[in-house]
Amino acid sequence: MKTLSESRCFGGTQGVYSHASEVTGTQMTFGLYMPPHPTGAVLWYLSGLTCTHENAMTKAGMQALAAEAGLAVVFPDTSPRGDAVADDDAFDLGQGAGFYVDATKGPWAQHFKMESYITEDLPETVFAAFDLDPERQAVTGHSMGGHGALTLAMKHQGRYRSVSAFAPICNPSVSDWGRPQLTAYTGTTEPHDATLLLEDRGLDAPLMIDTGLSDQFWDKLGTEAFLAALVRTRTPAEIGLRDGYDHSYFFVSSFAAAHVAFHAEHLA
Template sequence: MSLSEVSSNRCFGGYQKVFSHESKELKCKMNFAVYLPPQAENEDEKLPVVYWLSGLTCTEQNFIQKAGAQRYASELGIIIVGPDTSPRGCNIPGEDDSWDFGSGAGFYVDASVDPWKSNYRMYSYVTEELPGIIEESFPADPSRKSIMGHSMGGHGALICALKNPGKYCSVSAFAPICHPTQCPWGKKAFAGYFGPANEGDLDKAWEEWDATCLVANYSGPPLDILIHQGKEDQFLKDSQLLPDKFVSACSHGKVPVVLHMCEGYDHSYYFIASFIGQHLAHHAKYLSS
């Protein structure tokens, strides 16, 4: 695996780095961020990894610049990996036409219809290709990984955990798109990546990528889900996120979930920075056991 270092900055005793590589899944050049805590310099130690998935319009840069996670990761001895949010520069007609579909909006799914299906395979990239690179290139413990994300990335984190029972030690999300088959963002993305929902069995194809549908039928090992949601989030008010539907499905599927409704907080990285320490502590609890 050939990695090119894009940047490296000393941060809380460790290093915040960005690398680029040619992705086999996405058939394009991709960037990812990796925070290596001070403990990574101990040659005999393998460290746990938390994967962070960002939201619509983001790149690998937003989280590392705004969330303030490095301080907590340094203290806890956790590697944090953050990929970009979609393939880039694939020359697909329409890929740059809107902010909520195509570039910057891969939705962490594997598209099944043309012209998207050959490049837009973010699910396979995040769950298979990228962890393989991380475990080969850095002191990462393959048996200790967790996943979290924000908005579209919160949706991504939830489906990655629910579709891969036992693969992740824990999962958490900030303001996730919980029920994409029932919200405007999700309906637009799923119609584009999977085809329209009104053609026979395609409804079922959509549901396989919807966390609320997945959790209702979850039968894997115990999974303790943590969610923070701002009460002043405009997208909560616009019915894009639907956390109540997810919590209801969790009770049906007997999956423990803690949903914190946070007074006064919106959808921004100020909200994420306020609670990122709690999320990393949540993951550390399961990654250390």
């Protein structure tokens, strides 16, 4: 692991690091915020379409709250990158759009292994390099990253003590943000659809979701289907439908405090 930069931030350290990932076969960059008085607990923040490790690290406003709670926050990239890595002209396919699945199809199969990256390779690197507690992990994410948080939590039950999402894509089987990409990567959508996974497997961790009612991508999120599934499956959840908020980081940062507090409580 190589240190690209470290900046003091709210008394802790906002670092940017790179490492060679075995599963993606590429060099991967990630951000990690280490609070001034770490408790060992760690929150994974999965970002949305077009984002790198950097966007949430600079815009989501997590550090002030993580510093108070003693929580480390990891900001992974959203896909493998590089000239040798498959890509597409569309912003929502290929580099910057990994959708947190392991691709098995076409040109994507070689490097796009984001599920394994987030749940195996990156944790291995992080827990080897930093004094953090693998028994106290939580996951959150925004948009495509909210899809990642929900689906990885359900695919890897027991790994995350709490789960949250900001404006998650949560019924991708019927969304332009999901169906084309998951089909291109894996040939199917159902196993990667939070609504269907919830009906199929349930979720054994506390859940918090916030979505803006003025989200300009509302039609792509599938919020209604996911809420219906929560009700049908009697899954405990704290759900905020937020008047006037859109899909931007102005929305995410407005509710970041509540999400960090939620995770801190369950990681204590």
